[in-house]
Amino acid sequence: MKYKTFLLAIAALVMSGTTALAGCPTKGVKELTGAGATFPYPLYSKMFNEYNKACNVKVNYQSIGSGGGIQQLKEQTVDFGASDGIMDEKQKTEAKGGTVLHIPTVSGAVAVVFNLPGVKTGQLRLTGDVLADIYLKKISNWNDKRIQALNSGVKLPDQTIAVVHRSDGSGTTFIFTNYLSKVSPEWKDKVGFSTSVNWPGDVGGKGNEGVANSVKQIPGAIGYVELAYAKQNNIDWAQVENKAKKFLDPTLEGAAAAADVANLPDNMEVVITDSDNAAAYPISGFTWLLAYENQTDVAKGDAIAQLFWWMTHEAQQYAIPLEYAPLKGAAIKKTEALIKKIKAGGSFALK
Amino acid sequence: MSARQQVINQGDRIFYIIAQWLGLAVIVFALLLVWNLFDGAWESIKKFGLEFLVGTTWDPVTRVFGTLPTIIGTLVKGFIALFLAIPISIGSAIFLAFYTPKWLRPVISYPIELLAGIPSIIFGMWALFVMVPVVRVMQIWLKANFGWFFLFDGPAVYGVGVLSGSFILAIMIIPIITAISKEILLTVPRSQVEGMLALGATKWEAIWQVALPYSRIGLFGAVILGLGRAIGETMAVTMVGGNSFAMIHSLFDPVHSMASQIASEFTEATYSLYTSSLIYVGLVLFGITIFISLAAQFLIWRLSKGKLAILD
Numbered sequence: 001m002k003y004k005t006f007l008l009a010i011a012a013l014v015m016s017g018t019t020a021l022a023g024c025p026t027k028g029v030k031e032l033t034g035a036g037a038t039f040p041y042p043l044y045s046k047m048f049n050e051y052n053k054a055c056n057v058k059v060n061y062q063s064i065g066s067g068g069g070i071q072q073l074k075e076q077t078v079d080f081g082a083s084d085g086i087m088d089e090k091q092k093t094e095a096k097g098g099t100v101l102h103i104p105t106v107s108g109a110v111a112v113v114f115n116l117p118g119v120k121t122g123q124l125r126l127t128g129d130v131l132a133d134i135y136l137k138k139i140s141n142w143n144d145k146r147i148q149a150l151n152s153g154v155k156l157p158d159q160t161i162a163v164v165h166r167s168d169g170s171g172t173t174f175i176f177t178n179y180l181s182k183v184s185p186e187w188k189d190k191v192g193f194s195t196s197v198n199w200p201g202d203v204g205g206k207g208n209e210g211v212a213n214s215v216k217q218i219p220g221a222i223g224y225v226e227l228a229y230a231k232q233n234n235i236d237w238a239q240v241e242n243k244a245k246k247f248l249d250p251t252l253e254g255a256a257a258a259a260d261v262a263n264l265p266d267n268m269e270v271v272i273t274d275s276d277n278a279a280a281y282p283i284s285g286f287t288w289l290l291a292y293e294n295q296t297d298v299a300k301g302d303a304i305a306q307l308f309w310w311m312t313h314e315a316q317q318y319a320i321p322l323e324y325a326p327l328k329g330a331a332i333k334k335t336e337a338l339i340k341k342i343k344a345g346g347s348f349a350l351k
Numbered sequence: 352m353s354a355r356q357q358v359i360n361q362g363d364r365i366f367y368i369i370a371q372w373l374g375l376a377v378i379v380f381a382l383l384l385v386w387n388l389f390d391g392a393w394e395s396i397k398k399f400g401l402e403f404l405v406g407t408t409w410d411p412v413t414r415v416f417g418t419l420p421t422i423i424g425t426l427v428k429g430f431i432a433l434f435l436a437i438p439i440s441i442g443s444a445i446f447l448a449f450y451t452p453k454w455l456r457p458v459i460s461y462p463i464e465l466l467a468g469i470p471s472i473i474f475g476m477w478a479l480f481v482m483v484p485v486v487r488v489m490q491i492w493l494k495a496n497f498g499w500f501f502l503f504d505g506p507a508v509y510g511v512g513v514l515s516g517s518f519i520l521a522i523m524i525i526p527i528i529t530a531i532s533k534e535i536l537l538t539v540p541r542s543q544v545e546g547m548l549a550l551g552a553t554k555w556e557a558i559w560q561v562a563l564p565y566s567r568i569g570l571f572g573a574v575i576l577g578l579g580r581a582i583g584e585t586m587a588v589t590m591v592g593g594n595s596f597a598m599i600h601s602l603f604d605p606v607h608s609m610a611s612q613i614a615s616e617f618t619e620a621t622y623s624l625y626t627s628s629l630i631y632v633g634l635v636l637f638g639i640t641i642f643i644s645l646a647a648q649f650l651i652w653r654l655s656k657g658k659l660a661i662l663d
Contacts (some may be wrong), residue, residue, distance in 0.1 A: 038618070064618060065617075065618025065619045066618075066619055066621060067617075067618060067619045067620045067621040067625075067626070068618055070621060085621060088621075088622065090622065091621075091622070160508075162506070162508065162509060167589070167594030167595075167607070167611075167615050168615035168616060168618070168619070169411075169615070169616045169617075169618060169619025169620060169621075170619055171619075191412065192412035192413070193412065194411050194412045194621075195411070195619040195620075195621060196411045196616055196619065196620075197410070197411060197412050198408060198409060198410035198411070198412065198413075198596065199595070199596070201595075201597075202506065202509065202595065202605065203509050203511055203593050203594070203595065203605045204593060204594030204595055204605065204607070205511075205594070206589045206590055206594065206611075206615060210479075210589075210590060213479055213480075214509075214510075214511060217483065217484060217487070217510060218487075218508055218509055218510065219508065220508070
């Protein structure tokens with residue numbers, strides 16, 4: 001008999017342990033609001049739908065863009081924000097609720113796509129500095145010696161390169177230009193990185209679909225799109241050289257590996273382009289959830305921490321089918337530590 | 352005063368007050384809009400002043416904003432579209448008003464009015480997938496044969512650019528100008544046209560010398576409405592305009608439009624000067640629209656004075 005109670009107690013302990021971390025709010029919150037990035041919207045929308053089924057909590061997420069998400073979090077008009085970029089110092093000091101935590105949910109890969117008669121996916125290799133010089137308009141023809149040197153087995157045609165970029169502000173541009181800034185000092189100096197930059201050339205397309213379309217239509221074009229768009233639209237993509245000098249196709253595994261490195265900072269405010277991991281695809285980046293470390297509303301604070309835990313654990317299963325790379329290895333450990341920092345009414349929300 | 356009269360007068364008074372307030376509300380809304388634009392753009396106005404209008408760099412990284420290439424791109428595309436749309440619109444309006452049998456008129460004019468109501472994203476998608484490839488072939492041919500002329504000496508192979516943007520704007524404003532022009536031409540008194548015919552004029556002479564001069568002010572208004580739409584158009588022109596911040600040198604260069612620039616960048620404008628500069632672009636666009644409208648009023652005034660002078 002005593003043994004049985006002991007077992008029950010163990011079971012109860014285990015269960016309470018799991019419910020504390022399983023992700024449903026424990027203090028009766030039935031609704032949360034969030035706003036921000038459009039890049040993870042398809043995934044978040046799936047996650048929040050499942051969350052509603054599992055916990056009967058409605059999460060309203062407005063995909064108004066990272067800038068809008070940061071703005072609304074600063075003004076405390078939403079419970080949490082979402083962004084493809086890191087808040088700058090000015091925004092952090094303007095935030096009315098104190099310290100803001102950046103909690104990564106998934107990472108994504110940006111594919112370099114091209115349209116070159118006779119050259120297909122897997123046949124074109126590019127290094128970071130060649131890619132930067134193409135976007136700087138210093139390399140203007142596909143038969144340039146430097147491109148040919150990387151692709152000795154391929155006959156590259158005499159064709160002018162048409163450079164295509166995103167004309168709308170986007171997290172994809174942030175990741176891409178951040179990568180170019182890391183591999184090319186000249187790019188860093190002349191252009192820099194942001195959600196939108198002063199492009200040296202040529203055509204701007206609206207959204208991933210605009211870039212994908214222009215690349216497909218213009219002979220000799222090169223562009224960059226989210227991996228999912230490159231796959232869906234069946235556009236040829238280039239292999240890009242990573243820090244370990246390996247040429248890699250853009251893949252979810254490569255994007256996940258980019259986040260799995262030893263020297264991640266504790267606050268996870270890092271852009272994981274040009275990663276040290278030998279298996280990492282170099283043009284990869286996180287997308288983050290944003291929330292205040294000190295939640296004044298006890299019940300809301302609990303709900304936010306529970307939701308974030310669920311999104312970074314159980315809900316990671318929805319990432320791969322929707323072409324996002326789930327958190328892996330070192331990244332998941334650091335993320336857990338961050339979520340556990342969330343305080344609701346002065347004490348930690350997750351035990 | 353009888354009881355019945357009093358009731359009517361009271362009703363009149365209430366109606367007068369309501370109408371007065373509604374009229375004032377429109378003015379108040381307009382003023383609030385201007386004030387809000389100024390307020391939102393203030394940070395950028397303080398920083399850049401009127402330099403903003405002549406600056407040619409738009410760089411969110413170094414936080415330098417100037418919008419001249421975009422202003423020029425917007426106006427060039429708008430006016431080319433107008434130039435293409437006017438003959439087609441007025442021509443089809445004349446056909447509808449004077450040559451089409453009465454029973455056939457709705458059969459033709461209803462689809463035109465329907466076109467005027469199609470959301471611009473639909474035009475944009477059609478343009479991107481169907482029109483741009485055709486324009487590209489045309490541009491390559493033009494460059495190969497007339498490349499010595501500076502307007503055709505550009506990156507023809509892009510397809511997206513000034514020409515594609517102008518074409519889609521023209522296609523979008525033709526239904527509007529046609530629909531309004533047709534209604535205006537129908538208001539020309541039959542007696543005037545028939546009088547002209549009775550004097551031995553041909554139908555062409557009757558239309559050219561009576562109907563068109565009679566309705567020129569209305570037709571001018573229709574054209575200005577079309578121009579207003581072309582300059583303010585956002586979605587379709589974003590999809591085929593090429594959206595570059597560089598100065599244009601030919602008809603084939605990609606270039607941004609003011610409205611599409613605001614719509615494209617507003618969501619990810621991540622610091623206040625950036626947002627403020629985009630609102631400043633909105634303020635400039637508002638200013639240009641008002642200037643065009645006032646210039647149109649002035650022209651109409653000159654036109655009607657001209658008519659009076661003839662009567663004198």
